[in-house]
Amino acid sequence: MLKNLAKLFFIFLKIGAFTFGGGYAMISLIEVEIVDKQKWLKSEDFVDIxxxxxxxxxxxxxxxxxxxxxxxxxxxxxxxxxxxVITPSFIIILAISILYNQFKNMELVNKFFMGIRPAVVSLIVVAIIKLSNLIEKNVFNVFIFTGSVIGIVLLDIHPIVIILTAAITGYLTESRRGKGHAKH
Known part of the structure; x- marks a missing residue:
């Protein structure tokens, strides 16, 4: 057990240290480590998480x-x-806060972040592609996806409201399906 806890710590330490862009950028890396390499979770369980x-x-x-x-x-x-996962961020933020005023106008630092931005976007796109491959392509899921995008992008509805609405819709839809199957 202690060996697995250490392995888990170092997996998330590595992910936290080398992933810029927050949680969404980390999704594909976490999946590779936890699902693909360690086989601790199935893809379906990962999507549910x-x-x-x-x-x-x-x-x-x-x-x-x-x-x-x-x-x-x-x-x-x-x-x-x-x-x-938090240790690298804590150390980096602490160092940045100590050194910020000395380096904020350095061209090297600005160029560094200009290179990181497209890489972060690519990590998020990879996560989206991988997750979309795990979702069954049917009318209900297309409806939920399209409604969610419209709600967030065009109607400026908060993502939490979208997630809760999708969860309730999924629950109600599956409950009806379950009752319909029970009659046959």
Missing amino acids: IGVVQTIPGALAVNMASFIGYKLFGIPGAISAGLG
Whole structure:
């Protein structure tokens, strides 16, 4: 158990240290490490975890790490994964806050961040593509996807409202389907 907790800590430490752009940029990296390499979770469970942690207040990366750690190894797993993912950010933010005034106008620093931005966007796009491949292509899911995009982009509805509405719609739809199947 201790070996797995250490491995979990270092997986999330590595992800936290080398991923810029927040939780969404980390999704594909977490999936590769936890689902593909370690085979600790199935892809379907991973997608469910993403859905659940988006409804919880707080940083997506910390919520994902803690939830995955808890699901795998209970409270010690949640602590191990959570500490792993926040440690690099804590150290980096501390260093930046100490050195910010000295380096804020350096051309090298600005160029560094100009290079990181497109890479972060690509990580998010990869996560979107991978997640979309795990979703069944049917009328209901296309409706939920399209409605969600319209709600967020055009109507400026908060993502939490979209997620909760989709969850309730899914529950009601599946409940009706279940009743319909029970009659046959």
